[in-house]
Amino acid sequence: xxDTTAKNEMNQIEEELxxxxxxxxxxxxxxxxxxxxxxxxxxxxAASRTTGYSLDEIIGQTPALWGKQMPKEFYxxxxxxxxxxxxxFEGEVNNIKKGxxxxxxxxxxxxxxxxxxxxxxxxxxxxxxxxxxxxxxMKDDFINITAHDLRTPATATKGFLSMIxxxxxxxxxxxxxxxxxxxxxxxxxxxxxxxxxxxVSKIERGKIIVTPKPHEIAExxxxxxxxxxxxxxxxxxxxxxxAGTNLPKVMAxxxxxxxxxxxxxxxxxxxxxxxxxxxxxxxxxxxxxxxNIEDTGPxxxxxxxxxxxxxxxxxxxxxxxxxxxxxxxxxxxxxxxSGGKIWVNxxxxxxxxxxxxxxxxx
Amino acid sequence: xxKILLIEDDNLLQKLYSEIFKKKxxxxxxxxxxxxxxxxxxxxxxxxxxxxxxLPGTMNGFDVLENLxxxxxxxxxxxxxxxxxxxxxxxxxxxGAQDYMVKANTTPDMVVKKVESMLKS
Numbered sequence: 001x002x003d004t005t006a007k008n009e010m011n012q013i014e015e016e017l018x019x020x021x022x023x024x025x026x027x028x029x030x031x032x033x034x035x036x037x038x039x040x041x042x043x044x045x046a047a048s049r050t051t052g053y054s055l056d057e058i059i060g061q062t063p064a065l066w067g068k069q070m071p072k073e074f075y076x077x078x079x080x081x082x083x084x085x086x087x088x089f090e091g092e093v094n095n096i097k098k099g100x101x102x103x104x105x106x107x108x109x110x111x112x113x114x115x116x117x118x119x120x121x122x123x124x125x126x127x128x129x130x131x132x133x134x135x136x137x138m139k140d141d142f143i144n145i146t147a148h149d150l151r152t153p154a155t156a157t158k159g160f161l162s163m164i165x166x167x168x169x170x171x172x173x174x175x176x177x178x179x180x181x182x183x184x185x186x187x188x189x190x191x192x193x194x195x196x197x198x199x200v201s202k203i204e205r206g207k208i209i210v211t212p213k214p215h216e217i218a219e220x221x222x223x224x225x226x227x228x229x230x231x232x233x234x235x236x237x238x239x240x241x242x243a244g245t246n247l248p249k250v251m252a253x254x255x256x257x258x259x260x261x262x263x264x265x266x267x268x269x270x271x272x273x274x275x276x277x278x279x280x281x282x283x284x285x286x287x288x289x290x291x292n293i294e295d296t297g298p299x300x301x302x303x304x305x306x307x308x309x310x311x312x313x314x315x316x317x318x319x320x321x322x323x324x325x326x327x328x329x330x331x332x333x334x335x336x337x338s339g340g341k342i343w344v345n346x347x348x349x350x351x352x353x354x355x356x357x358x359x360x361x362x
Numbered sequence: 363x364x365k366i367l368l369i370e371d372d373n374l375l376q377k378l379y380s381e382i383f384k385k386k387x388x389x390x391x392x393x394x395x396x397x398x399x400x401x402x403x404x405x406x407x408x409x410x411x412x413x414x415x416x417l418p419g420t421m422n423g424f425d426v427l428e429n430l431x432x433x434x435x436x437x438x439x440x441x442x443x444x445x446x447x448x449x450x451x452x453x454x455x456x457x458g459a460q461d462y463m464v465k466a467n468t469t470p471d472m473v474v475k476k477v478e479s480m481l482k483s
Binding site: 148151152153154155156158159160162163166168191194195198202208209211223226227254255258259262 | 372374375377379381382385416446447448451452462464465468469470471472475
């Protein structure tokens with residue numbers, strides 16, 4: 001190999017190195033490289049900008065210099081992922097700048113392995129996401145307050161109309177009753193929209209809380225039926241539930257399961273012209289209690305069945321009815337979060353049976 | 363005649379619940395915020411309290427509930443939390459609420475029935 005070739009090769013390697021160095025130094029993300037023990041051997045200028053420490057102060061330290069704010073388990077899981085499993089760790093961390101200011105960062109740590117698959121370095125990349133987090137919080141607050149504020153007048157409307165329908169203001173003519181019922185149903189739709197809107201926003205952000213406690217399912221069903229019986233009666237439909245005696249208790253979040261039942265039963269009422277809705281329960285061998293909502297409605301075609309529980313889906317005959325098509329999607333998520341399953345059996349012309357299962361209290 | 367105290371700031375809902383409870387033969391007292399609520403509890407000595415969570419002023423419903431549960435004379439009065447917040451049942455029950463209802467999912471009749479069953483037990 002001649003001198004010139006060797007020199008050319010050196011130049012090429014140098015150029016490659018320079019390229020990577022320049023790229024890392026100019027990156028907007030905070031990038032550090034540590035040895036296998038976590039001691040920092042390189043930090044880019046962005047690391048200095050996000051943490052507030054100078055590069056001299058950073059080199060030789062560990063990221064605990066600005067970190068160490070998370071619970072012990074967080075760091076245990078992190079080390080297990082990057083050192084034992086040798087996989088990339090991904091998370092959100094609370095850090096403190098040199099001046100004492102808190103910030104939230106999205107964090108990625110990847111092990112860089114040598115030819116023997118041993119950890120040679122760790123590469124840590126952080127990005128300050130404090131502003132995004134604040135915006136998210138503001139959005140959440142806005143949605144919560146709006147939903148709450150929308151519900152209050154809708155509650156008053158529901159209350160007064162239901163008192164008229166219950167005869168609390170004296171006898172009303174069938175014609176008035178019919179009109180009031182229309183108003184009541186319109187208002188119910190508004191409440192359902194607000195509920196769904198709020199639920200979707202919570203679910204998508206992983207914030208829906210399902211807190212199951214032991215409950216008699218028949219009592220929850222009773223609660224839901226009370227609110228819907230007027231609507232069923234007015235349409236000349238029966239709404240019946242089997243006694244539910246001798247059933248084991250289930251683990252259920254009452255408020256959420258009521259939402260699921262309200263959704264399934266009001267759907268059944270909406271689409272059933274003649275006959276009615278029958279609610280039954282049965283214990284399934286695998287430690288679950290199944291609740292069935294069976295209607296004598298038009299049924300659902302085979303093509304529409306698979307997508308029924310997807311977001312923004314409305315079955316063909318239902319496509320013209322108002323609503324966002326979120327009800328079944330939310331019901332599925334709530335039931336899944338409760339540890340159960342939801343499904344439907346239906347045939348055109350023979351009605352539909354929506355069923356969900358909940359774990360039996362052990 | 364049972365005396366019920368409603369702590370609720372919304373005008374429309376105050377009217378709604380006073381209508382239904384009057385019709386069903388209850389004596390309903392109303393407080394528009396938490397502080398007024400605590401004063402009325404002591405003055406009226408109700409058999410049951412219906413409590414909203416989002417209240418104006420310095421005290422929310424949870425503060426009121428905590429206050430009630432700290433006071434030996436008041437802590438045995440059953441409290442029904444009636445709110446449009448749908449994820450706070452756990453907190454309310456931990457502080458000592460007997461029951462919890464989401465307003466938008468109930469009719470006045472259902473609230474009265476709940477109150478009846480709470481007063482029986």
